[in-house]
Amino acid sequence: MTGSCVFAQSGGPTAVINSSAYGVIKTALDAGCITRVYGAANGIIGVLGGKLYDMAAEDPYELSLLAHTPSSELGSCRYKLKPYEQDDRDYIKILDVFKRRDVRYFFYNGGNDSMDTCAKISRYFNSVGYECRVIGIPKTIDNDLCGTDHSPGYGSAAKYIATSVAEVYKDNYVYDTGSVTIVETMGRHAGWLAGSAALAELSGAAPDLIYLPEVAFDMDRFIYDVKSVYNDRQKCLVAVSEGICYSDGSFVSEADVSATDGFKHAQLGGLAAVLSGIVKQRIGIKVRGIELSLLQRCGAHLASKTDVEEAFGAGVFAVERALDGASGKMVSLRRAPGRYGCEFALEPLETAANNEKKVPREWINADGNYVTREFLDYALPLIQGECARVTENGLPRFARLKKVLV
């Protein structure tokens, strides 16, 4: 089908989401029957406002640098469309823009909320008989998307976390005095990121304890664990997911444990700071909390080559399958059996939309304070490979797009 295409980015960024952008844009620019390639500013918000960039106006070298540029270069959003049966005003606007620009291909790169957006738009277009092929491209550092073995973005974040934890481990053994260090990763509902800290054991620098949101957190048990490790070796390195919660579902980072600990959580710092304060008070030892914060999702200088290539491939595959006639699907990454290999396939958008893939309980040890060999076997292939760093003046050379509005 001949017509133009719109590509947009949505949700939290990753180190490699722009690599998917490059895969889509490059393939679409090269496709004979795609007449114009538009990038929407800030996801679906740019579509709604008709704020579209002409991707053909960009220098090809600058576009190629997207593969090494963190963040969402076109801008992102966290905008949820209402079901069109309830309120179709947004859909009418989107349809209007698409008709005006003869958009027949729509590629949306995001997480489970974004797949929900994609699915709704796809169904709406069907309902009004507007022919447009809609394909979702997965991304999330959290790796919690259903319908795909893993999500582009996860491997690079995992590599950043494992490398940083390995380096912090080395730092922790500098002095012969006791110390506890608590490293906080992202992962609000799933422990894929926290678990990746265990990969540092391949550098001979494993954390001692890891806590994931999949297992209810018990403060007394945590204190017991830390104390046991510390008594054994005068050091303790802990990785913890920001999303750990008590058995009642309340987040540890937000709970007021002053009743039990005499320790009022202030609205300062994150979970690492909260846990550090409690360990300091209850065990009376030197503790340091390190929150990896945004660094873990924008650390493109340490991106996994495997991840960068898969993210690019997912973008290429999306365009190729749309040209073949596919629509209403999400690109899925499948792990070939045996030696690691990744194949692309399509899954219904609804498989991913609004679902969350957790770390299987059996990939976490019985005590709920570390991951198993199965977890390591799953995650290790995803962090392989070093990208050639593109630098200028010793600093990252990011893509510089002109962003010409149409």
Add this chain to the structure above:
Amino acid sequence: MTGSCVFAQSGGPTAVINSSAYGVIKTALDAGCITRVYGAANGIIGVLGGKLYDMAAEDPYELSLLAHTPSSELGSCRYKLKPYEQDDRDYIKILDVFKRRDVRYFFYNGGNDSMDTCAKISRYFNSVGYECRVIGIPKTIDNDLCGTDHSPGYGSAAKYIATSVAEVYKDNYVYDTGSVTIVETMGRHAGWLAGSAALAELSGAAPDLIYLPEVAFDMDRFIYDVKSVYNDRQKCLVAVSEGICYSDGSFVSEADVSATDGFKHAQLGGLAAVLSGIVKQRIGIKVRGIELSLLQRCGAHLASKTDVEEAFGAGVFAVERALDGASGKMVSLRRAPGRYGCEFALEPLETAANNEKKVPREWINADGNYVTREFLDYALPLIQGECARVTENGLPRFARLKKVLV
């Protein structure tokens, strides 16, 4: 002079202090008149306790990996020797160990406290007529050592900070909503690290405001600065040194500003968290604090090649000059005029001992909220060059020493 040598590491680690270790150990092992090469565990503490490793027992390939291994591989300490005129017990122990092992060369790698230790030992040996050549090798991420243009360790920390700030900048522009981000660097008394955040402007990703300990901090002025930038572009990226203090000398990170802000600092998180809380309360906008913490001093994966090579060279130079007869000196790095080049020289240990080199006031702008072109010209050459990353399984391959005790 024929005899054995002792090498030891002291003070906080850097990404490249082990590169200096490699320079010393390799050169000493190759030197005909150095009979044994000992590495002391945990700095002067290992010397005092006679805990010495035989460096000749190490595999040469593993030793070479020290150039890419963060932290102080032999262990470090923060131990201050009393003046021997007041209390010579430690000195008698050191002399006893040195005599027993026929130690005639002593290399101590550290910051200003360590140069003080070195100077005292050197003077004591002179006073008792024990012939031993004592050379200090500079290191510190803080770059506050006097008697040297810059210190090994600073360039890599600066590169880590500038790269991370550039990546965080990209992340900050993902959403079209307003946000303020405050990145906290180390640097208790000098702003060299905070200032290095400005290098991110060469990635097109400069922070908006930088606060250094050299200028008295004014909270109202800070709030005004942030508000001005934010009103202009709905974003504000701030870099701040952990050591900023009010005009009365009290650290902002420790001050209780509840009287003026209704905001009581809890013992949670660091300065970034404290300032974030205040900005949130006084301006009412979304703020995120990021503390670079240990990551900035152990991030060997992002080490500056220039820094790694200079650290190695400083170790080599120390041994060569000691073999020539030098003693009671610190290795000094000198900047050749014109195009950047580094030459080594010797300075009296006393030049560095217990002094602190601050950022010149004229390298900070009049408003005290950014650095000048002179600062950038000074720091930029030090972050140049990418090291070939030595990895295994996608993770850093650190040196694995046997550490055979003698």
